[in-house]
Amino acid sequence: xxxxxxxxxxxxxxxxxxxxxxxxxxxxxxxxxxxxxxxxxxxxxxxxxxxxxxxxxxxxxxxxxxxxxxxxxxxxxxxxxxxxxxxxxxxxxxxxxxxxxxxxxxxxxxxxxxxxxxxxxxxxxxxxxxxxxxxxxxxxxxxxxxxxxxxxxxxxxxxxxxxxxxxxxxxxxxxxxxxxxxxxxxxxxxxxxxxxxxxxxxxxxxxxxxxxxxxxxxxxxxxxxxxxxxxxxxxxxxxxxxxxxxxxxxxxx
Amino acid sequence: xxxxxxxxxxxxxxxxxxxxxxxxxxxxxxxxxxxxxxxxxxxxxxxxxxxxxxxxxxxxxxxxxxxxxxxxxxxxxxxxxxxxxxxxxxxxxxxxxxxxxxxxxxxxxxxxxxxxxxxxxxxxxxxxxxxxxxxxxxxxxxxxxxxxxxxxxxxxxxxxxxxxxxxxxxxxxxxxxxxxxxxxxxxxxxxxxxxxxxxxxxxxxxxxxxxxxxxxxxxxxxxxxxxxxxxxxxxxxxxxxxxxxxxxxxxxxxxxxxxxxxxxxxxxxxxxxxxxxxxxxxxxxxxxxxxxxxxxxxxxxxxxxxxxxxxxxxxxxxxxxxx
Numbered sequence: 206x207x208x209x210x211x212x213x214x215x216x217x218x219x220x221x222x223x224x225x226x227x228x229x230x231x232x233x234x235x236x237x238x239x240x241x242x243x244x245x246x247x248x249x250x251x252x253x254x255x256x257x258x259x260x261x262x263x264x265x266x267x268x269x270x271x272x273x274x275x276x277x278x279x280x281x282x283x284x285x286x287x288x289x290x291x292x293x294x295x296x297x298x299x300x301x302x303x304x305x306x307x308x309x310x311x312x313x314x315x316x317x318x319x320x321x322x323x324x325x326x327x328x329x330x331x332x333x334x335x336x337x338x339x340x341x342x343x344x345x346x347x348x349x350x351x352x353x354x355x356x357x358x359x360x361x362x363x364x365x366x367x368x369x370x371x372x373x374x375x376x377x378x379x380x381x382x383x384x385x386x387x388x389x390x391x392x393x394x395x396x397x398x399x400x401x402x403x404x405x406x407x408x409x410x411x412x413x414x415x416x417x418x419x420x421x422x423x424x425x426x427x428x429x430x431x432x433x434x435x436x437x438x439x440x441x442x443x444x445x446x447x448x449x450x451x452x453x454x455x456x457x458x
Numbered sequence: 459x460x461x462x463x464x465x466x467x468x469x470x471x472x473x474x475x476x477x478x479x480x481x482x483x484x485x486x487x488x489x490x491x492x493x494x495x496x497x498x499x500x501x502x503x504x505x506x507x508x509x510x511x512x513x514x515x516x517x518x519x520x521x522x523x524x525x526x527x528x529x530x531x532x533x534x535x536x537x538x539x540x541x542x543x544x545x546x547x548x549x550x551x552x553x554x555x556x557x558x559x560x561x562x563x564x565x566x567x568x569x570x571x572x573x574x575x576x577x578x579x580x581x582x583x584x585x586x587x588x589x590x591x592x593x594x595x596x597x598x599x600x601x602x603x604x605x606x607x608x609x610x611x612x613x614x615x616x617x618x619x620x621x622x623x624x625x626x627x628x629x630x631x632x633x634x635x636x637x638x639x640x641x642x643x644x645x646x647x648x649x650x651x652x653x654x655x656x657x658x659x660x661x662x663x664x665x666x667x668x669x670x671x672x673x674x675x676x677x678x679x680x681x682x683x684x685x686x687x688x689x690x691x692x693x694x695x696x697x698x699x700x701x702x703x704x705x706x707x708x709x710x711x712x713x714x715x716x717x718x719x720x721x722x723x724x725x726x727x728x729x730x731x732x733x734x735x736x737x738x739x740x741x742x743x744x745x746x747x748x749x750x751x752x753x754x755x756x757x758x759x760x761x762x763x764x765x766x767x768x769x770x771x772x773x774x775x776x777x778x779x780x781x
Contacts, residue, residue: 254654280656294647296711297640304637305644309656311637315665318636319629325636332637372656 206265207232207407208376213262215248215431222248224431225262230376230424235398235408237422239415239442241451245431246411247289250378253409254286255279266376281309285374287365289381289411295354299345302353302364303336306371310335339367343397358385366397376407383414391417419443427451474620478613487616491684493724494619495677498626500704500716502673505630507702508710508758509639510666511646512562513570516577517701520550520671522693524678526584526591529600529688539603543679550675551668558667562660577698584690596689603683615684622680626673631713633669642666646711696738703741706748709758718756 208230215223222245230236238246251257253264255276264272271279285306294302311332317325340346343363348356353364362382369377379398383391391414398408398421412418418425419439427435427442429451435442442448450456473480478487503517524546531542561572584591591597602609603618610618633639641662644652653659682688700723708719723744727737748755 256650256654275658276653277656277658280654286654288651292648292651294644294651296647297643301640301643305640305652305655305657308637308641308644313637315638318632318638321632329636368655 207267208409209263209265210249210253211263211265213249213252213259213264215245215252215257215259221431223252223259226428226431226433228426228433230407230409232407233402233405234423235402235410235421237410237412237418237425238428239412239418239425240428244428246428247380248431249428250286250380250409250411253279253378254284280372283373283375284378285369285372285376286378287362287369287380287382289384291358291361291365293353293361293364293368296352298350299353299356299364300333300336300340300349303339303368303371304332306368307332307335309372336367336371339370343367359387359390362386370401370406374406376409377401379408379410379412381411381413383412383417395420471624475617478616484612487612489724489728491612491616491619493721494616494623495681495684496701496704496720496724497623497717498619498677499674499701500708500720501626501630501713502670502677503701504705504710504712504716505633505642505666505670505673507705508712508715509634509642509646510663512663512667513566514573514667514670515570515695515698515702516557516573516575516580517670517674518693518695518697519577519580520554520674521678521681521697521701522580522584522688522690523553524550524675525682525688525693526597526678527675528679529597529682530590532601532683533597533599536601539601539683543603543676543683546679546682547672547676550678551672554668554671555664557671558664562663562667574695574698577695581690581694584693591690594689596687597682598687600682600686600688602686610683619680619684622677627713627717634713638662638665643711699738699745700741703745705755707744707755709755711754712758715755715758 206229208228210226210228212225212227213223214221214225224245226249228238228249238249240246248257252259255271255274255278259272262272263270266279266282266284269282271282271284274282294305297305311328313325313328316322317328337346337349340349343366345356345360345364345367348360353361356364362385366379366382382398383394386394395417398410401408410418410422422439425437425439425442426433427445427448434447434451435445437445477490481487499517499521503514506512506514527549528539528542528546531537531545532539557573557576561569561576564572585593587593603614604610605614641652641657644655644657645659645662649659678693704719704723705716706719707722708717709715723741727734733740
């Protein structure tokens with residue numbers, strides 16, 4: 206099993222944000238997590254990356270228990286993410302933001318840095334090339350020298366994805382990547398996420414744009430009040446009674 | 459542009475190298491040496507404050523630890539300067555690691571208070587450990603370094619600190635444009651995002667703090683052998699605040715900024731000697747002025763001063779909007 210959550214639980218005081226959720230993500234798929242606002246989706250992501258500690262349950266990645274690892278170690282296992290409320294490094298250039306993303310791939314030491322050794326130059330060159338490639342793919346290469354904070358909203362989202370990809374993650378968590386994007390940009394994003402899947406990156410996606418979700422997700426899990434209420438393909442979810450209930454309310458008889 | 463820069467840098471180096479011969483005035487050369495010392499101190503503090511975004515108020519203590527280590531080894535064990543100088547840096551770095559491990563999990567104002575406290579503890583310890591440090595009498599007669607059997611002349615000191623300052627600035631420049639420097643800045647910008655990039659926050663904070671302390675300790679060792687007399691009050695809170703003011707005035711987070719701030723705050727007091735007793739008052743006023751009016755300093759990018767100011771402004775405009 207590639208990625209697995211077993212009975213993961215997270216409470217904030219009396220509120221059960223994530224209630225014994227089981228989640229299996231198959232390698233090489235796009236797996237969407239949907240649910241009404243406040244259902245606990247982002248908390249679920251925060252538990253995966255170690256930003257919040259799960260109170261109970263286990264999270265397994267490639268057979269290894271990562272539940273209690275600190276955030277930077279989880280990142281090192283190959284889990285990258287973007288944030289719902291964009292967390293770029295505002296006063297770093299666009300290019301440098303992506304370069305920070307390569308942190309884990311770059312074995313430069315302090316000694317290399319102080320002496321500007323040939324190894325240092327070689328590694329910096331590799332980093333630069335990889336980051337420029339990612340900026341080309343996301344259409345941001347011309348803005349590489351701007352401060353990240355000066356980018357328009359949609360491009361900040363793209364930059365966050367580019368930064369997450371710079372660490373060459375095996376599993377990429379995208380938290381509402383289409384939020385604030387216009388339909389043309391969302392269509393672009395659709396293609397882009399598919400191209401990531403084609404490269405073998407597994408994607409776990411939180412998204413409210415149902416058109417996007419139904420178009421690209423191989424599996425959809427629905428969460429409501431912290432409980433997983435349904436799971437299946439797009440068509441299965443669309444006809445699921447409990448899902449309709451969660452989104453639209455109970456049918457009146 | 460690139461070519462112009464190279465010409466300017468070459469010209470600058472030429473002027474600096476020939477300075478003691480253009481201006482063979484011992485007083486001015488001495489001021490230049492003090493400039494060099496404070497440029498190094500401000501640059502090293504900038505690694506912590508400007509790059510990594512941590513508030514340290516005890517930098518003078520690490521400067522003092524370096525000075526006392528080197529002076530005591532030279533006076534008591536008669537070790538040569540070339541051995542005691544690096545050991546001053548090593549000792550300051552050791553204390554840096556210890557203090558770092560103990561305090562760097564604290565945030566912002568709490569870190570500021572603990573480092574301030576450490577600075578005072580160090581000063582008081584030096585002042586009262588009579589058997590080792592001679593307490594308030596200080597350490598006189600610290601030997602002059604020799605270079606191939608020749609004792610340093612004033613020009614010798616000048617070239618030593620010129621070379622050392624150059625190396626420190628070069629190191630910081632390379633650091634800034636490296637994986638490690640980017641990790642520091644990422645921590646300053648957003649700790650949560652940084653940790654998701656695989657950056658070990660605590661490890662890199664400790665590294666930044668230790669590097670900063672090591673450099674301060676090295677230049678402290680140099681200062682001891684240059685001034686030839688050191689005492690506890692030279693490394694107390696006033697010193698820490700002076701260095702902090704240099705960083706703030708010049709500009710946190712930039713490489714040139716602290717050099718500029720140090721130069722200004724060393725040269726101006728020399729020009730306005732009659733204001734000497736108001737020195738710390740003026741430093742305080744500068745610090746407040748910079749924080750309120752221009753938190754980035756003269757050329758700075760952004761540092762610890764901007765965040766709290768922004769937070770207060772945001773809160774205020776929010777309150778105004780709310781009513």
